[in-house]
Every structure is written in C-alpha cells, then in structure tokens.
Amino acid sequence: MRETAPFKCDYCLERKGQTNHWWMRDVLAGTARVFRLIQWDDELADKRVTADGLPTTDPDGRYVFEHICSESCASKALSKHMAKVSQPAKGLRAEPFERVETPGGPALVT
Numbered sequence: 001m002r003e004t005a006p007f008k009c010d011y012c013l014e015r016k017g018q019t020n021h022w023w024m025r026d027v028l029a030g031t032a033r034v035f036r037l038i039q040w041d042d043e044l045a046d047k048r049v050t051a052d053g054l055p056t057t058d059p060d061g062r063y064v065f066e067h068i069c070s071e072s073c074a075s076k077a078l079s080k081h082m083a084k085v086s087q088p089a090k091g092l093r094a095e096p097f098e099r100v101e102t103p104g105g106p107a108l109v110t
C-alpha cells in the first residue's frame with residue numbers, strides 16, 4: 001500500500017489512525033437524493049475527481065467520499081444531507097430513479 005497523508009474527518013477534523021473504524025459517505029450519490037454511508041476503504045478514501053467529475057490523481061481534486069470518524073459525525077452528515085434535499089434546489093428535481101454503478105455496488109440516484 002502506498003503512503004498517503006493521514007485523512008481527516010470532514011466534520012470534526014480528527015485525524016485517522018491506523019486502527020480507527022471510520023466510515024465514508026458517497027459524495028456523488030449525496031448530490032442526489034441518496035444518503036450512502038460505507039465502511040472505510042483506504043483505496044476508495046483516496047479517490048478524487050476534477051471539477052468536471054473526471055477521475056484524477058491530482059491532489060487538488062475533490063474527494064469522491066467524505067471521511068467520517070464516528071457515529072456522531074455520521075449523524076451530522078445525515079442532518080446536512082436531509083436539510084439539503086428538503087430544500088428544492090437545482091439538480092434535486094423529482095425524477096425517476098436511474099441505476100448507476102458505484103464502488104461497492106449499485107446505488108440509486110436521480
């Protein structure tokens with residue numbers, strides 16, 4: 001496994017240790033109406049995309065997954081997501097679900 005800088009929780013900024021059992025939220029699915037939390041995976045945790053959503057290894061790229069340290073921070077992530085999808089906003093229209101392939105299995109997004 002390659003060396004990477006330690007990850008930080010996106011909600012409380014705690015640094016991830018080797019043995020912590022962290023979680024990750026699928027940010028791309030999060031732009032739709034789906035809240036998706038998956039178990040930590042070192043490889044996926046480091047995945048990034050460009051502003052156009054294309055995969056990149058550029059350290060300036062946006063992470064595909066939020067890094068979440070605990071149940072408490074996962075609750076914050078869920079609250080943020082619920083507040084976001086409750087408000088009518090661009091890109092959150094009620095449309096039929098579309099099946100997309102995402103790491104860790106299929107997810108439903110709009």
Ligand SMILES: [Zn+2]
Pocket residue numbers: 009010011012013014068069070073
């Ligand atoms: Zn945290």
